[in-house]
Amino acid sequence: MNLKKYIAELKRRKVFKPAITYLIVAWLIAQVFSVVFPAFNAPNYFMKTLIIALIIGFPLNLILAWIYELTPQGIKKTKNMTAKASISTQTNAILNNGTDKLVVLPFQNISSSNGNNYFSNGLTEEIIVRLSGIEELDIASRSTSMRYRDSKLDNESLGRELNARYLLGGTVRRHKNDLRISTELIDLKKDTTLWAEIYQGNITDVFVIQEQVSKKIVKSLQLKLSPKEKVALGKKATLNIEAHDANLKAREFLFKYTKSYLLLAIDLFQNAIDLDPK
Structure with a gap:
């Protein structure tokens, strides 16, 4: 497990909050007893024993936070919980094998010039805008998507962190008026590629490509569109x-x-x- 994946797992299991809480409470206890023990002429080793106990308690707190989760029915092991019992939305999603949310990851600019970043970013945004008009589809916002432009997380970690089932990614290569766009739609639950395609043409073909990609997603996810949504999907x-x-x-x-x-x-x-x- 690499570091980023491990940190993502710590966040999912909500280890950081109890860790910080423990440190604050431990510090308060130490401060209180540093006053109380001398007031009652307690031996010096009382304070030393307390400090050692608090230090030992910290890793134990982390282990318990990793293994267990608080639910309305009490403390239970994460792997033994039903999805309904969990109070963590992320854990709940994982126990349900995720939601059907789609995340359009920022298309990577692989052109020879970084000056075309605006084009790949714009392509990502326009696909999101087209798909966001579909009521049946849960899609992540542009701001959420763009945060993962240079992310090194693997697909599994991305899906878990974004609470998503589907990922759409791709690359854009533009040279003068020549355009090459590759796309891939991944089902994280099944760990399979639903479809992947390469589009090549002139820069003026970008409107057609956007529409084709959007329609492919609708077809792959078996979404039912209203007449109004069908018109909006092809609108330029x-x-x-x-x-x-x-x-x-x-x-x-x-x-x-x-x-x-x-x-x-x-x-x-x-x-x-x-x-x-x-």
Whole structure:
């Protein structure tokens, strides 16, 4: 078990909270008895014994927190609990083999230039926006997704940390007007790839690719769409590739949350509107 995976497991079992609580309580006990023992002329070894007992109690507290969890019916072993009994939402999800939540991981830019990061980020965001309109689908937000752009966690740990069953990931390679996008949809519960595909074409094909990826996900997850959702899934904000590109750059700057980048974002948004007023 690598360090990050181990830390994720500690968080899932909620070990940190009882550990911190124990340290605070132990410190308070030590402070109180450092006053009480001298007041009653207690031998010096009383305080030493107390300190040793508190030190020994710390790892025991961690072990108990690792093995057991507090439930409405009392303290029970995590592996012996029913999902309903657990008061931890993360543990509850794991005992239920996770939810059907989908997480669209940030598409990785594998172009020769880092200047295309805005494009891969924008592609990720637009797929999330398309899918978020489906009532039957539970999908993680853009902000949640972007936190895992450079994550080194394996798929199992990601699914556990995000309380998700499905992961969509991919790569983007852009060279001038040539575009190559690879995608993969993973079912974490079954540890299988539901589908993987490579799309190649011109930069103007990005709208079609987004729609195809979204429809593939709907089909793979066997989601039932309303007529309104079907229309929304295929809707395109613009067909002007230059306006689309300016809009992606503007959104990239917008999320940097500084005044200078905000001003750049405003100029780019205005440029996009000028290129495609509709």
